[in-house]
Amino acid sequence: MSILKIEDLHTYFYSKSKQAFIRSVDGVSLQIAAGETLGIVGESGSGKSITALSIMGLIGAEPGVIAGKIGFKTNGIQKNLLQDINEYVKLSKQDHRIMAVKKKAKEWHRHTDRVMKKIRGKEIAMIFQDPKASMNPFITIGRQISEAVRLNTPIKNRREAKEKALYWLEQVKIDSARLRFNNYPYGLSGGMCQRAMIAMALASEPALLIADEPTTGLDATIQSKIVDLMAELKSVLGITMMLISHDIDVIKRLCDRVAVMYGGTVLEYGSARDILSADVETKFEDQINREFLHPYTSALLASVPSEDHVKGNKPLQAIEGDVLDTINIPRGCRFYRRCNRVNAAIEDKCQTVEPQLFQTGNQHQIRCWLYAA
Amino acid sequence: MSQTILEVVNLKKHFSQRKGLLSSIQGRGDVITAVDDISFYLKENETMGLVGESGCGKTTVGKTILRLIPPTAGEIIYDGKVISKMSARQFQPMRREMQMIFQDLDAALNPKMRIRTILQEAINVHGKKSTKEVKLRTQDLLEKVNLKESKLSNFPHELSGGEKRRVGIARALAVNPRILIADEPTSALDVSIQAQVVNLFKDLQAQLKLSYIFISHDLRIVELVSHKVAVMYLGKIVEMGLAQRIASNPRHPYTQILWSSLVEKQSLEANATSADLGGDWGVYDFERPETGCRFAPRCPVFIDRDRPKICTDPTTEPTLIDIDNAHKVACHYPL
Numbered sequence: 141m142s143i144l145k146i147e148d149l150h151t152y153f154y155s156k157s158k159q160a161f162i163r164s165v166d167g168v169s170l171q172i173a174a175g176e177t178l179g180i181v182g183e184s185g186s187g188k189s190i191t192a193l194s195i196m197g198l199i200g201a202e203p204g205v206i207a208g209k210i211g212f213k214t215n216g217i218q219k220n221l222l223q224d225i226n227e228y229v230k231l232s233k234q235d236h237r238i239m240a241v242k243k244k245a246k247e248w249h250r251h252t253d254r255v256m257k258k259i260r261g262k263e264i265a266m267i268f269q270d271p272k273a274s275m276n277p278f279i280t281i282g283r284q285i286s287e288a289v290r291l292n293t294p295i296k297n298r299r300e301a302k303e304k305a306l307y308w309l310e311q312v313k314i315d316s317a318r319l320r321f322n323n324y325p326y327g328l329s330g331g332m333c334q335r336a337m338i339a340m341a342l343a344s345e346p347a348l349l350i351a352d353e354p355t356t357g358l359d360a361t362i363q364s365k366i367v368d369l370m371a372e373l374k375s376v377l378g379i380t381m382m383l384i385s386h387d388i389d390v391i392k393r394l395c396d397r398v399a400v401m402y403g404g405t406v407l408e409y410g411s412a413r414d415i416l417s418a419d420v421e422t423k424f425e426d427q428i429n430r431e432f433l434h435p436y437t438s439a440l441l442a443s444v445p446s447e448d449h450v451k452g453n454k455p456l457q458a459i460e461g462d463v464l465d466t467i468n469i470p471r472g473c474r475f476y477r478r479c480n481r482v483n484a485a486i487e488d489k490c491q492t493v494e495p496q497l498f499q500t501g502n503q504h505q506i507r508c509w510l511y512a513a
Numbered sequence: 514m515s516q517t518i519l520e521v522v523n524l525k526k527h528f529s530q531r532k533g534l535l536s537s538i539q540g541r542g543d544v545i546t547a548v549d550d551i552s553f554y555l556k557e558n559e560t561m562g563l564v565g566e567s568g569c570g571k572t573t574v575g576k577t578i579l580r581l582i583p584p585t586a587g588e589i590i591y592d593g594k595v596i597s598k599m600s601a602r603q604f605q606p607m608r609r610e611m612q613m614i615f616q617d618l619d620a621a622l623n624p625k626m627r628i629r630t631i632l633q634e635a636i637n638v639h640g641k642k643s644t645k646e647v648k649l650r651t652q653d654l655l656e657k658v659n660l661k662e663s664k665l666s667n668f669p670h671e672l673s674g675g676e677k678r679r680v681g682i683a684r685a686l687a688v689n690p691r692i693l694i695a696d697e698p699t700s701a702l703d704v705s706i707q708a709q710v711v712n713l714f715k716d717l718q719a720q721l722k723l724s725y726i727f728i729s730h731d732l733r734i735v736e737l738v739s740h741k742v743a744v745m746y747l748g749k750i751v752e753m754g755l756a757q758r759i760a761s762n763p764r765h766p767y768t769q770i771l772w773s774s775l776v777e778k779q780s781l782e783a784n785a786t787s788a789d790l791g792g793d794w795g796v797y798d799f800e801r802p803e804t805g806c807r808f809a810p811r812c813p814v815f816i817d818r819d820r821p822k823i824c825t826d827p828t829t830e831p832t833l834i835d836i837d838n839a840h841k842v843a844c845h846y847p848l
Contacts, residue, residue, distance in 0.1 A: 183703035184674065330567075359566040359730055364774040386703055389775075443708035445733040455715065456708035456737070462673050463703065 142213070143348055143380050144172040144195070149208035151187075151194045152241065153201050155467060161238070163466045164190040166404035168208075169497075172348065172397075177374060177381040179395030179412060181388060181440070183463045187404040188384045189269075192350045195382075196266055197221065197256040203241045204248075207231060214263050214347045221255060262292040265346035269353040271333040275325040281336045282321030285309065285343050292344035308339040311377075313369060331362035335369065342373070350382045355390055367393055388444055392416045400437050403464035403474040408434040409497065410504035416441070434506045435481040473509065481510065518724050519555040519578070519692060524548055524587035526570075526577050547573040549748035550587070552833075555692070558718065560725040562739030562756060564732060564771070570748040571728045572616070575694040578726070579613055580604060591692075609639045612685035616697040618677040622669040628680055629665040635687035654683040657720070658713060675706035682713065686721070694726045699734050707734070714738055732775055736760045744768045747807050750833060754840035764836060764847040766814045806831050806845065814846050821845070 151165035165187045172178045180188045194205050206229050210221040228248040232240045268274040276284060285305035286298070295301050302321075309317035312335040325333055334354060341349055354370065355363045367390055373379060374394065385391050391398060391412065398415045400408040408415060415437060433441075442457040461478040470476065472491040482490055486509040489495075497505040498512055526548040547570045555561050563571045577584045580596065589597040591611070596604055615621035622631060629651065636642060636650050655662055658679040669677060678698060685693055698714070699707045711734060717723060729735050735742060736756055743753040744767065752765040763769040805825040809815045815824050823829050823845050833841040 183705060360732060361566060361771060361774045388704065440705060443705045445708070445711075445737050455712050458708035458712055459705035460709075462675060463706070 142171045142173045142211075144170070144213075144382075145209075145211040146170045146191075146195070147209040147211070149191065149194060149205070149210065150238065151190050151199060151205045152203050152238070154203060158467055160467050161241075163404050163469055165194060166466070166469065168401070168404070168406055170399055170406065170409070172380060172382055174380055175378050176397060177383055177395045179391035179398045180382065180384045180401055181386060181391050181398060182401035183386060183440075185403075185463050185466065186401040187466070188386075188401055189352050191401075192266065192352050192382065192384055195221070195350065196260055196264060197252045198260075202245055203229070203243045204245075206238070206241050206243065212259065212263070212348075214259075219255075219259075221252075221259065223255065224251065261288070261346075262344050263346055264348045264350060265341035265344050267334075267337050267341050267349070267351040267354050269356055271330070271337040272325055275333065275337065275340075277325055280322050280324055281328070281333075281340075282306075282309075282323075285336070285340045288340050288343040292346075305339075305343060308343045309336070311342065311373070312336070312339045314339070329362075330358050331365060334358065334366055338369070338373070342377070342379070346379075348380050348382065350384070352384045353386070354383070355385065355387060363390075370394055388416060388441065400434065400440070402436055403469060404466050405474060405507065406497070406505075407475065407507045408437050408505065410501070414501065414504050432500065434475075434508050435479045435510070436475045439478075439480065473507075475508075486510065486512075515557040515559065517554050518557045518592060519726075520552075520588075520590040521554070521574075521578065522552050522588040522590065524551050524574070524577060524589065525585045526573050526582065527585045546748050548577065548584075551743075551745075551748075551750045552587075553743055553750065553753060555724050555726060557691075557724055558722045559741070560718065560727055560739045562735035562742040563726060563728045563745060564730060564735050564742060565745035566771075567730060568747075569745045571730075571745055572696050574745075575613060575696055575726060575728055579608075579611055579694060581613070606639075609688045610690050611692045611694065612688065612690040613694045614678075614681045614685050614696065614698055616700065618681045619669070622677065622680060622684075624669055627666055627668055628672070631669075631680065632665075632683060632687060635684045639688055650687070654686055657686060657717065658683045659709075673706075674702050675709060678702065678706075678710050679713070682717070686717070690723070692724045692726070694728070696728045697730070698727070699729065699731060711738060732760075732772060744771065749807065749843065750841075751808065751843045752841065753833065758840055764840065764842045765808075765844050766812050766848060767808050769848060770813075805829065806843075808844075814844075814848070818846065 147169050149165055149168045153162040153164060155162055168187070168191055170178065180191070182188050190199070193199050195210055199205055205222065205225070207225065208222055212219050212221050228244045228251065230242040231238050275281065282302070282305055285308060286301040289295055289301040289304045295304055306317050306321060309320060314320050314332060314335050328336060355366050358366060371394055374381065383391065383394055395412045398410065398412045399406045400415070415433065439457065439459045443459055445456055459478050464474055472489070472493055473479070473495055476482065476490045479490070489509045495507050495509045495512065497507045500506050500511050528545045528547055529543070551574065553561065563574060565571050573582070576582050578589055584597055587597065588595050591607060596607060632651050632654060633647055636647050642650070660676060660679045660683065664672060664676060669680070672680065695714070699710055702710060714725065715738060718725065727735060727738055739756040741754060742756045742759045743750045744759070744765065745751070746767050752759060752763065752768045759768060760772060763772055805827055809824045812824070815821070831843040831845050833843045835841050836847055
């Protein structure tokens with residue numbers, strides 16, 4: 141049963157200097173089932189974080205979220221977090237492409253805030269990339285966590301909330317939690333701070349946890365500790381999680397399903413085992429053999445330094461060119477210009493028509509003309 | 514046989530930190546030993562990787578070598594000359610031959626200058642050149658780092674992370690250096706772009722016979738580009754040797770932990786928590802433990818062996834000892 145179902149989500153921004161839309165999220169559809177961890181991989185600028193922020197209703201800039209459906213289910217009640225969006229947004233399209241947007245921004249913000257009030261932080265919690273920046277530097281971590289407890293759970297009593305906060309600090313393996321309770325965020329190391337952040341998110345006992353690059357910017361030793369912690373929390377508490385990372389190794393370890401994003405869309409979607417499994421890497425050394433993957437995914441996997449590269453002293457396989465500029469999205473396939481598996485038979489199509497997600501296996505979808513049935 | 518181009522002997526760098534008014538009046542304060550007595554050498558056309566957790570003094574080593582910050586003690590010998598004792602005037606011509614690529618290029622590139630101006634400035638800084646020369650040189654640099662000419666008129670913020678990195682490299686190359694000190698050149702880059710940059714570093718080395726000091730906390734990348742690796746822990750080198758040997762056969766407990774904590778390795782190994790030693794990894798003071806080996810409080814060997822005295826005895830702090838063919842370890846009980 142899926143907890144979250146995103147359909148055809150569009151989040152755009154407007155660049156004044158370029159007089160054009162930045163199509164950050166351009167038709168993303170995803171699903172997360174209860175108890176499952178969905179990983180979102182992609183390079184920077186591929187729209188991973190914007191997708192997460194759109195779910196949370198935290199997009200402040202204009203035009204922001206303009207189309208789509210975000211179905212969210214808790215306690216048996218199904219809700220569309222973007223309900224009545226059509227009343228606030230008028231789109232004019234040309235060849236299925238959104239060319240102009242009219243949005244009643246103020247009214248829309250008031251409307252989403254009303255819808256999200258009981259969900260944001262409470263039902264869907266988020267861990268941000270930079271833990272130090274997302275905590276209040278003037279308030280002790282203990283108070284910040286107990287505040288989350290009192291706001292989002294039935295516990296309203298201060299003392300009980302403190303006990304609960306201590307419980308969560310212990311859950312995330314912070315040593316001498318009672319002492320740390322009175323620490324300010326600056327007094328904690330990066331890894332500790334990230335743990336406190338996780339504790340804070342969990343303290344609201346959310347139905348869905350969104351973790352945006354939880355390990356980026358931490359040292360290798362601490363990174364692996366945080367990943368260990370998340371793996372443990374996942375198995376012990378059975379949290380449903382959406383994990384955003386550009387670190388394929390982290391995704392590989394924690395996720396059940398993976399969506400590979402590029403230039404605002406999902407290029408490949410399927411189980412983590414099918415897409416990233418270690419077997420695939422050892423069995424098929426060069427990417428030509430990774431034929432059952434999207435060319436982008438296989439190129440991405442090949443560019444991760446592995447032991448083979450060190451031992452064999454072979455050069456890393458870089459993907460030529462740069463990350464797609466989401467202002468000028470080409471007509472055809474978004475990855476066409478960097479793709480190394482285009483062949484003559486499909487080249488025309490690649491250039492002119494954007495492929496849809498083709499079903500290639502059991503719940504494995506690939507957005508590439510190579511896999512057109 | 515290639516020649517030693519840079520030698521660092523017993524380099525020390527202490528920062529003093531004052532706390533409150535009283536200590537500043539009394540002239541007392543805490544001393545942070547960022548770099549504590551390290552020595553190594555770098556040969557021509559060779560890459561030396563410097564790894565360690567954040568705060569272990571990697572960047573400080575780089576900056577001290579370039580004399581961007583003065584060393585507290587020790588010598589830096591470049592091409593047979595002791596540069597750490599030179600006057601600024603004497604050192605000036607040598608500045609050209611050592612360049613640094615900074616970690617945060619958003620901060621290192623002037624946001625109000627176009628890329629063209631940034632490169633021109635670098636080309637002209639050691640002696641003005643004619644407009645034509647500058648133009649040729651700019652083009653040459655762009656070619657070397659694979660940057661499109663159309664980007665010249667852009668401002669730094671208009672470039673992607675990989676492109677900015679290339680500009681940083683081009684700027685460092687502008688003066689024909691012999692040594693490049695690259696401080697975390699691949700952090701904050703996407704994997705596909707990271708691979709491009711790593712390959713670029715390798716190509717440039719082959720082409721221009723550069724020597725690198727490659728500072729990074731990304732172990733895989735260091736392993737990949739370096740000939741030899743020095744592992745630093747709280748201001749000291751704890752292990753040094755050929756890159757492959759250190760990666761495949763680490764002898765210092767810290768190095769082993771560092772390497773086994775690679776997430777990729779863990780996901781492949783059945784025993785995913787092999788690096789789990791208990792204890793508190795996140796927090797430690799940069800002020801070194803009072804006595805003995807500075808890694809002892811986190812060391813698994815130390816605990817396994819029932820806390821031997823030698824590890825905490827202040828008179829027997831382990832020094833780098835050659836244990837196997839230029840593989841040096843600073844540990845009483847190497848693995």
